Amino acid sequence: GAVVSQHPSWVICKSGTSVKIECRSLDFQATTMFWYRQFPKQSLMLMATSNEGSKATYEQGVEKDKFLINHASLTLSTLTVTSAHPEDSSFYICSSSEALYEQYFGPGTRLTVT
Amino acid sequence: GESVGLHLPTLSVQEGDNSIINCAYSNSASDYFIWYKQESGKGPQFIIDIRSNMDKRQGQRVTVLLNKTVKHLSLQIAATQPGDSAVYFCAEKGKAAGNKLTFGGGTRVLVKP
Numbered sequence: 004g005a006v007v008s009q010h011p012s013w014v015i016c017k018s019g020t021s022v023k024i025e026c027r028s029l030d031f032q033a034t035t036m037f038w039y040r041q042f043p044k045q046s047l048m049l050m051a052t053s054n055e056g057s058k059a060t061y062e063q064g065v066e067k068d069k070f071l072i073n074h075a076s077l078t079l080s081t082l083t084v085t086s087a088h089p090e091d092s093s094f095y096i097c098s099s100s101e102a103l104y105e106q107y108f109g110p111g112t113r114l115t116v117t
Numbered sequence: 118g119e120s121v122g123l124h125l126p127t128l129s130v131q132e133g134d135n136s137i138i139n140c141a142y143s144n145s146a147s148d149y150f151i152w153y154k155q156e157s158g159k160g161p162q163f164i165i166d167i168r169s170n171m172d173k174r175q176g177q178r179v180t181v182l183l184n185k186t187v188k189h190l191s192l193q194i195a196a197t198q199p200g201d202s203a204v205y206f207c208a209e210k211g212k213a214a215g216n217k218l219t220f221g222g223g224t225r226v227l228v229k230p
Contacts, residue, residue: 007160009160035216037216037217037218045222045223046206046220046221046222046223047161047206047220048220049217049218049219052216052217094158096160096161098160100216106151106216106218107163108153108160108161108162108163109160110159110160111158111159111160113158
C-alpha cells in the first residue's frame with residue numbers, strides 16, 4: 004500500500020510554545036489529507052480535512068486558530084499546534100487519500116506538552 | 118450525530134482460536150466500511166474493507182461480515198496469532214461525507230499463548 008510518513012515521531016515542548024508536525028505521502032499524490040487526534044485508550048477523532056491549495060475544513064469543536072493546517076503541495080500537509088498546553092498532549096495521526104475510498108495512515112506523532 | 122460503536126472493549130482469545138470483533142453503526146447511509154488494526158504507538162493499519170452492496174468479504178485469515186438490516190459489522194480472524202494482539206477499529210464512510218471516516222470506539226484483542 005501507499006506510504007505516509009510523519010515527522011517528528013514524538014516531540015516534547017513547553018507550555019505556550021508552538022509545534023509543527025509534518026505529514027508526507029511518499030509515493031502518491033494526496034489530493035486530500037486528514038488530521039486526527041487520539042487520546043490514550045480512545046478512538047481516533049477527526050480534527051480537519053485539508054485539500055491541496057485550499058483552506059482546511061475543521062470539525063466542530065476544533066479551534067482553527069489553534070490548530071493551523073497547511074496543505075501547500077500534493078505530498079505535504081503540516082499541522083501546527085499553536086500556544087500548546089498540557090491538554091493538547093495527544094497522539095496526532097494524519098492520513099492521505101488520492102481516491103474516493105482509500106485512506107492511508109501515517110505512523111503518528113506523540114506530542115507531550117509540559 | 119451519527120456514530121459507530123463497538124460491543125466489547127476487550128477480547129481475550131487463546132492462540133490458535135478464532136476471534137470475532139463486533140461493531141454497530143448508526144448511519145444507514147454509510148456505503149463503505151473498513152477494519153483497522155492499531156498496535157501501541159503506531160498509526161492504524163488497513164485490514165479489510167467492504168462496500169455496502171456486499172455482505173461478506175474474505176482476506177487472508179480475515180473475514181468481514183456486513184448486516185445492513187441490523188447495521189452490524191464484524192471482523193473474524195482465523196487462527197489468531199500473538200501478532201494479532203492490538204486494538205481493532207471499525208470505520209465507516211457515508212455517501213455524503215466526502216472521504217471522511219467515522220471511527221468506532223475500538224476493541225483490544227489480547228492473544229494468550
